[in-house]
Amino acid sequence: MPLAAPNPASVSPGGYVTGALWNANVYNGLTFLANKPLFIGIQTVVQSVANGTWQVLTFDTETIDTYGGHSTVSNTSRYTCQLAGWYRIAGRAAFAVNGTGSRGCRVHLNANYIQGAATLTGAGTLMGIPEVTHTLYLNVGDYVELAGGQNSGGSLSTAYVNEGASMMYVIWEHA
Template sequence: MPIPAGGTITAAVLQLIDAKPIAVLQQTVTQSVANGAWQVLTFDSEITDPQNGHSTSSNTSRYTCQYAGWYRVTGRAAFATNATGSRGARIHKNGSFIQGAANLAGAGTLNGISEVSHILSLAVGDYLEVAGGQNSGGSLSTSFAGEAASMMYVEWIRA
């Protein structure tokens, strides 16, 4: 957010400088994902979310933008071990898939983890979600054991 010569630095600008928006959301309970479908993942735990863009009680799949700007968003979908098919993660903005923001991984990877990252412009009120998908032949649960956890990382880069 450029400040014109002779302009005033407001409290809102100082707040962004001191505590730029960031969130790390984690899934700590399993979630069943149907075969051949993409399903938004729910996040019941927050490692950090100082701007309160996420709720653990309603719309738990969403991170809602509190400050407009450019953001780096990373999503991870981790699935229970299964040797069949592939696993995927993708990013949604306002309920729609973002072209180029998807990744597929083979089932032989560590607990079927797939991770995707993208840089997006967000307005206040826009929301982000991570979707997981799999095609093992039947429903498959997400995983949250050890390093295998479904997560969402949101980092404000600049206005």
């Protein structure tokens, strides 16, 4: 069950630190920080990305999903926010070997790309695009996705070879 981000209480001068105050301000806060929202998804089944397009990437394997914001059954490209706050969204798109064109990875919020939240690089080897990282405020129900793009002249598959895999990370930073 998701924990709520703690709201520190204040103690009036001369007031006592009670067990309830201790639990609300110390124990609950430390428990939350040790269990804040964290998702890491990996693409182990490759997908085809058409030339000249951006395709949201699907993540069929979860390394961790502490708040249950991702499903490996439906909408596998999405991480849906369960606790409002500022999140760091990061990830990469890995593509099969192809010597032409360029490759990219970008962040989407509620099916819209985020201006300035993309990375691009040239082609030529099996590659994971340098990781894109962006910080966004998410409300409960907002969802984020990563999209991979390429312009090799034809369709190009993503890759899952040893260390080369498309991945997405979603990390709660603060309220």
